[in-house]
Amino acid sequence: MLSFILKEEHYxxxxxxxxxxxxxSLGEYELTNHEVDSSIKGASVERGMEIVTKGYTRNKNGxxxxxxxxxxxxxxxxxIQREDPNLAVIDPQARxxxxxxxxxxxxxxxxxxxxxxxxxxxxxxxxxxxxxxxxAARDDLRxxxxxxxxxxxxxxxxxKWELESVLMYLWTIDLKMNDLDIDKEEEMLxxxxxxxxxxxxxxxxxxxxxxxxxxxxxxxxxxxxxxxxKKSMGDPKxxxxxxxxxxxxxxxxRKYSFFNLDxxxxxxxxxxxxxxxxxxxxxxxxxxxxxxxxAGKKAYMPQYTKEKMxxxxxxxxxxxxxxxxx
Numbered sequence: 001m002l003s004f005i006l007k008e009e010h011y012x013x014x015x016x017x018x019x020x021x022x023x024x025s026l027g028e029y030e031l032t033n034h035e036v037d038s039s040i041k042g043a044s045v046e047r048g049m050e051i052v053t054k055g056y057t058r059n060k061n062g063x064x065x066x067x068x069x070x071x072x073x074x075x076x077x078x079x080i081q082r083e084d085p086n087l088a089v090i091d092p093q094a095r096x097x098x099x100x101x102x103x104x105x106x107x108x109x110x111x112x113x114x115x116x117x118x119x120x121x122x123x124x125x126x127x128x129x130x131x132x133x134x135x136a137a138r139d140d141l142r143x144x145x146x147x148x149x150x151x152x153x154x155x156x157x158x159x160k161w162e163l164e165s166v167l168m169y170l171w172t173i174d175l176k177m178n179d180l181d182i183d184k185e186e187e188m189l190x191x192x193x194x195x196x197x198x199x200x201x202x203x204x205x206x207x208x209x210x211x212x213x214x215x216x217x218x219x220x221x222x223x224x225x226x227x228x229x230k231k232s233m234g235d236p237k238x239x240x241x242x243x244x245x246x247x248x249x250x251x252x253x254r255k256y257s258f259f260n261l262d263x264x265x266x267x268x269x270x271x272x273x274x275x276x277x278x279x280x281x282x283x284x285x286x287x288x289x290x291x292x293x294x295a296g297k298k299a300y301m302p303q304y305t306k307e308k309m310x311x312x313x314x315x316x317x318x319x320x321x322x323x324x325x326x
Contacts, residue, residue: 012191051166052166056068079113096245121138145166272325
């Protein structure tokens, strides 16, 4: 239960509580189909965290499991910390600046932090990429995790205890009340609703308005006019953030990719010289379309949706590449 301090006729809300706990205290929490199933033997938070961050764990006999994917781990594409200054607003530039300030990479995937507070996955244009596979995953987090394991990471399906372990871990990084943009007046309204058991639906709706229950995803094409591509029209300083926090996250010393990137003149000139091309060596093509697996290598690069990298940010990245290539 929540504890309250009555001070100068104001109710004080415990900001360290989870969003779920607060909604439960209001009597307005609806059970989802991704609640933890504690009957699954062998599942644990610790094993789930290892799978997410390492790609493997140890079974009940202490033996190392096979990797979920030979190519990626969950954190290759997804942050496990908060990555937006305002959880109710889609703003890729605000996200870039926030992640840079707290030392996080700027990634294609939605954060796993708070994902259990969502009720929809693989939204909008992901149907174009994965077809009918998204329908089972759209409102079922377990199915979404399995789709990510088998298709996105080109790996294997998780066993029941592995999947439940991941879900257990994800519930430890759910949204907390201090993540939400709630002012003092709103805080008092919520606290008073819980204390007096009144206007609970209004308070719950207020809380739910402070974060997104789905992550919009729209694929957009790169510009068609190749003559415009080599013109430096962006902010190279902002582009440097994108290069260091996004491109280098996967390509530095071939961390998750067979295509190596560094800060040499040769690398930047190679990227600049391919700007006007229509193949995977062009940052325009690879950012908006991603790549496909090649012979002998099942790994591929996922594309950036417009919500994850704006048109302006791609121009900034280009301007940085041109600057460094000269």
